[in-house]
Amino acid sequence: MKTPTDEHLLQDHLDGRSDAFELLVRRHTVELHRFVLRFTNSSPTADDVVQEAFLQAYLSAGKFDTSRRFRPWLFTIAANKARDWLRSRGRRMEVPLDAKVDWDLDGGKSFADLMTGAEQEVGAVELQAGEQRRVVRRIVESLPDIFREVLVLAYYHRFAYREIAEVVGVPVGTVKSRLHAAIGRFATAYQESVEVDETERNTFGL
Amino acid sequence: MTDDQQHMDEWLLDDQLDQLTEDQRRELMEALRKNSALAKRSRRLQRLLEPLDAFTTTPPPTYLVDRILDRIAAQNEDLPVVPGSALMSGQGGSHAHRSVFSFKEMLTLAAMLTFVMLIVVPGVANVRAKSRQVACANNLHSIGRGVLAYAADNTNMLPVVASVANQGGWLRETEGVKPYTPNSRGRYLLLRLRYVDDGVVFTCPSQPGAEALTVANPHAFSDFPDPANCSYDSQNMAGPTARLSTGCDMPYMADANPLFVGGKFNAIDPRLSNSRNHNGGAGQNVLYLAGHTQWTKNPNCGVRGDNIWQAGTLRHYRGTEKQTCAEDAFLVP
Secondary structure, X not given: OOOOOHHHHHHXXXXXXXXXXXXXXXXXXXXXXXXXXXXXXXXXXHHHHHHHHHHHHHHHHHHOOOOOOHHHHHHHHHHHHHHHHHHHOOOXXXXXXXXXXXXXXXXXXXXXXXXXXXXHHOOOXXXXXXXXXXXXXXXXXXXXXXXXXXXXXXXXXOOOXXXXXXXXXXXXXXXXXXXXXXXXXXXXXXXXXXXXXXXXXXXXXX | OOHHHHHHHXXXXXXXXXXXXXXXXXXXXXXXXXXXXXXXXXXXXXHHHHXXXXXXXXXXOOOHHXXXXXXXXXXXXXXXXXXOHHHHHOXXXXXXXXXXXXXXXXXXXXXXXXXXHHHHHHHHHHHHHHHHHHHHHHHHHHHHHHHHHHHHHOOOEOOOOHHHHOOOEOOOOOOOOOOEOOOHHHHHHHHHOOXXXXXXXXXXXXXXXXXXXXXXXXXXXXXXXXXXXXXEEEEOOOOOOXXXXXXXXXXXXXXXXXXXXXXXXXXXXXXXXOOOOOOOOOOEEEEEOOOOEEEEOOOOOOHHXXXXXXXXXXXXXXXXXXXXXXXXXXEEO
């Protein structure tokens, strides 16, 4: 039997099928939680935001245009709530939401520079698994919210650029430039961390 | 860089992120076969992105779906009808023309108020206590996830600071025992290394005086700056079981041990005493190393009925005592 699409399930829900929305909740909870957790870096917040997002989707389902895709819509709701939380925590939005990103001013190497260096420079020194997890998490967490959001959506959730544009509320071109800037910053910071780790290993004779 | 090269570099990234159409992908593969410099840049980009895979996340709590569905179900229920304030004040609405209540109305009102005082108010208080108890269990569950993640990254070691595992005493206000090496440093590692994201989960909402630690940079400290920042006690790291045991389901952390209050030993009978966190001794939430939490009204909830407050069956403490064996849970501040 063919699995119903999200949009069919939402239409079923609007038509009065009692378990249709529950199926949507069960289908998307884990992925949505992963997204919010990586975006906010807070488990309790991810738990709360995911609940609030589904509740709002449930209450607003009647306004949803079922010719559009459900998943980006759900993520848009969750992303808005996650941004509200980040703002309430006083986290600095380093660039206005609708700003274009100048790669040369983003604090890391430009995307093009990263692509043209020597191949063996990148990740030549491997970190241990636990250390690598901590380092990567710290770097991603330290990215400005607007960069981290597109990186998480594009890399971990494989959203299409136009869907990311819908979730974030900016043009596709801005999504791409933010993504390039995010990768540039990440790669630069990761390389620096690896080099520091290598220096420490040498210093302590490890 | 030429426009073509820039265009191809963008396609390389698009390919890594599954953004290309089938036709575009075929065109890119063809270009990679013909152009070794482009192939080199492709491999480089792949290595740039690979570390991102290390950023794994813990799964959501198992109760999350049920909680979402419960909240949705609650939306569908009608709100309870509350007696109108106009009646209470004797003014407004359809009652505006009446100046006094009849005796019958007064009796009815008195009966309703008595019902509210006797049944509803204690019921609401119980619901609130229960709600705080569940929130406390959720806290321990979040901490448990952090402990398991820490252990996975550290060859099954539980969060421990070397000085805690060596010498000194873990009770703050004991004369003649030095240095003071608080056991809470092990718990703080979870926050410091971001295995637990938020200081608020270390405070039990039922504990009077608990105060969540809200600092931007937990790295600035090596321990909770104030004892009020942590409502929970954990396995004594000076003892022999600083590893994630796979053999038995040990209690690892729980609401504060009633034997140690304000940094001092409190000489009470540990066999009968619950943590003071919940209504002065209603019970305690306990986190086990298998990752689950349990509400218990009895402290003898360790392996084979072990008392989680005591080292073995010891009754008096100076802050230097340790577990008597690997299965002895001994939760200290």
